[in-house]
Amino acid sequence: MRTFTIGIIAGLVAMMAIFGSARAGTTLDTVRAHDMLTCGVNTGLAGFAQPDSKGVWTGLDVDTCKAVAAALLGSPDKTKFVPLNAQQRFPALQSGEIDLLTRNTTWTLPRDSSAGFNFAPVTYYDGQGFMAKKALNLKSAKELSGATICVQQGTTTELNLADYFRANKLELKPLVFVELAEAEQAFFADRCDAYTTDASGLASTRAAKAGSPDDYMILPERISKEPLAPVVRHGDDAFFDIVKWVVYALIEAEERGITQANVDEMKASQDPNIMRLLGTTPGMGEALGLDPEWAVRAIKAVGNYGEIFARNVGAGSPLKLERGLNALWTNGGLMYAMPIR
Amino acid sequence: MADRPTQAEPPPLARGPLAWARRHLFNTWYNAILTLGALYLIALGLKAAINWMIVNAVWTGSGADCHASMGEGACWALIAEKHRFILFGTYPYEEQWRPALAIGLFVVAAGLSTWRRLWSRALIASWFALLMVLALLLHGGVLGMSVVRTELWGGLPLTILLSVVGIGLSLPLAILLALGRRSSMPLIRAVSVGYIELVRGVPLISILFMASVMFPLFLPEGLTIDKLLRAQVGIILFSAAYLAEVVRGGLQAIPAGQYEAADALGLGYWRKMRLVILPQALKFVIPPLVNSFIATFKDTSLVIIIGLYDLLGAARTATNDPVWRAFTTEGYIFVAAIFFVFCSFMSRYSRRLERGTGERRSP
Incomplete structure (x- = not known):
């Protein structure tokens, strides 16, 4: 028995030696040493992280990771995606299993402080909304008093719903389901007047499951704030800076009209803002500990923020989400890059 | 002519x-009604099933083609589009001949192993x-095959690997735990009982969860163990704790005389x-x-739940695609x-195995 136990331990140690990988020093050192950026992503959320028919990861979160890899390591292919569920994501980041968490994670105070994480700029502003039949002629969620509302049980969605109705003194008649799919089905079978979940989820449900998507509308109210942002560990300032400014660079690129296709021509631009961003005027990349071409590579890899949005969740995707809060600040949205100068 | 009673023909x-x-x-009128009613329902169900599965089904095409006949026919175009993801998960597309070959080799080997004449230590x-060989084939890094990291393994090969290595x-x-539990040495017995009861007391899902979420936090800085290995x-x-109790059941069915006889032989x-008790005990518990x-x-x-795409997980992920989301069924x-197919093969084979080894023990 004892030899057996010793054998097992020896076997495990040997396995560790084979499969294990050493992480020493900062995340930046590790990523450079492995020449590979490991990102935690959703196990499957259309538009954000989803393997396609060939098993290739696609989505907005996936593109964020690729952009960072392109800026830092020179190629968007130097990425490794680890699918994680909601409970696993923070331990995986904490233990060093992943370097960067790009998994539609809501930025909250405890996560940003006591939990030991830092949030890079928001890549998608989501919020809970309502979907209803167009035939009901609703203009606002405030008209939902007394209406039956399909909702998934035990989620923050359910709590937000109750809070919103209480705050607005509306009469709440929820129809609660354990599974999201059941709630959706009940809504399309006309068992309730409205259905509530995050706005991005509403749009994808409408696109996928409604018999005729045009019969349904998403009401304008957002009753909760769900800013989704990439996450890094505390104490990795240099890496945090890079992630942060890659996201800003993608947003800035959209504002300056730099696209995946024209980025090389844009290098000839005489606009000082563009010259600083694309490294024609050096200084910015060096400040981050990167080379001057960092932003060029990121934009070439995945396009500017507008292109990423359109391809994954916007007009060019089955989800057909509107920009809304995710429009540039110049168009009335919240996407605002800090000055790159 | 004698008037012999003729045997009546049985009624037709x-x-x-x-x-x-x-x-x-149809022995009574109400049974007749029940029978006809049941037949009618079965026919209705069959007709609907055949219509849905075959007649109105969409076999090829895009998600839009399927949406057109939503609710009327099955969307087998989903399988045509996604079967490689469902079968192999995120394994690199161009390299998927490797897991396919691995499954082929495995099935052939499993088939050959059912042939009793091949049973030996060499087997x-x-x-x-x-x-x-299969692990090398999947992992690569030899014979010019590119390395495919274990996080990318998925689908059927992953399911087979986890279960075959798990069972094996x-x-x-x-067996060691079962023997330990029946051991006369208190320490070994206590360890075995403690282990079995502890593991049986928690669900598999929590063991996997601890292996994947909590375990890495206890490891020293700079050491990570492969996720697949942790799950494995x-x-x-987990499975050992359950099997141990099954084996113990077999051990208890062996009469004391067998133990004494073996002792008397000086074993x-x-x-x-190995020679006397286990061969009999294991036979009982097939x-x-x-x-x-x-x-x-x-x-x-x-x-x-720990982010590995086994066969079922891969299918679920495949139908997460917004184009195909309505066709999870x-x-x-x-x-x-x-x-x-796999489960029924196992159960049929075990029936054959019982027949082959199943001479009843006479007291």
């Missing part, structure tokens, strides 16, 4: 299937060799167990053992068919 409906039906299905050794390694561990060890440890503990094997095979689908049917 006394034998044959018609008679059987009359006796069992066990060649299984170890085969598993090594948990059985020896289970979790499955082995030591291990030889007594049905519950196979039961546990099948359960383990199906339990492997729980690894989705078809994905589940496809996976159910694959699971059914």
Whole structure:
């Protein structure tokens, strides 16, 4: 028995030696040493992280990771995606299993402080909304008093719903389901007047499951704030800076009209803002500990923020989400890059 | 001419299937109504099923084609589009011949192993060799094959790997635990009982969860263990606790006389167990053992909660695609068919095995 136990331990140690990988020093050192950026992503959320028919990861979160890899390591292919569920994501980041968490994670105070994480700029502003039949002629969620509302049980969605109705003194008649799919089905079978979940989820449900998507509308109210942002560990300032400014660079690129296709021509631009961003005027990349071409590579890899949005969740995707809060600040949205100068 | 009683012909409906039906299905008026009603319902169900599965089904095309006949016919175009993701998960597309070949080799080897004339120690050794070859084939890095990291393994090969290695390694561990539980040495007995009761007291899902979420936090800085390996060890440890109790059941069925006879022959503990007790004990418990094997095979689908795409998880992820999201049922049917083939093979083979070894022990 004892030899057996010793054998097992020896076997495990040997396995560790084979499969294990050493992480020493900062995340930046590790990523450079492995020449590979490991990102935690959703196990499957259309538009954000989803393997396609060939098993290739696609989505907005996936593109964020690729952009960072392109800026830092020179190629968007130097990425490794680890699918994680909601409970696993923070331990995986904490233990060093992943370097960067790009998994539609809501930025909250405890996560940003006591939990030991830092949030890079928001890549998608989501919020809970309502979907209803167009035939009901609703203009606002405030008209939902007394209406039956399909909702998934035990989620923050359910709590937000109750809070919103209480705050607005509306009469709440929820129809609660354990599974999201059941709630959706009940809504399309006309068992309730409205259905509530995050706005991005509403749009994808409408696109996928409604018999005729045009019969349904998403009401304008957002009753909760769900800013989704990439996450890094505390104490990795240099890496945090890079992630942060890659996201800003993608947003800035959209504002300056730099696209995946024209980025090389844009290098000839005489606009000082563009010259600083694309490294024609050096200084910015060096400040981050990167080379001057960092932003060029990121934009070439995945396009500017507008292109990423359109391809994954916007007009060019089955989800057909509107920009809304995710429009540039110049168009009335919240996407605002800090000055790159 | 003597007036001999002639034997009457049996009424035309006394034998044959018609008679059987009359006796069992139409013997009273209410049974007749029930039978006709049930037949009608079965026919309705069959018709709907055939219409849905075959007649109105969409076999090829895009998600839009499927949406057109939503609710009327099955969307097998989903399988046409996604079968490689469901079968192989995120394994690199161009390299998927490797897992396909691995499954082929495995099925052939499993088929050959059912042939009793091949049973020998060499067979066990060649299984170890085969598993090594399969692992190399999947992992690559030799013979010019590119390295495919274990996080990318998925689908059917992952399900087979987790369950075969899980079953193969948990059985020896289970035998040791069962012997330990019946040992006369208090420490070994306590350890075995403690282990078995502890593991049986928690669900597999929590063991996997601890292996994947909590375990890495306890490791020293700079050390990470492969996620697949952690899940595999979790499955082995879990399944061993259950199998141990099955094996113990077999051990208890062996009469004391067998132990005494083995002692009288002067056999030591291990030889007594190996030559006399275990061969008989294991034979008794083939049905519950196979039961546990099948359960383990199906339990492997729980690894989705730690982010590994087994067959079921891959199917679920594939139907997450917004274009195909309305057709999860078809994905589940496809996976159910694959699971059914493997599980029914195991149970049929175990029945054959029982017949082959099943001479009743006479007291």
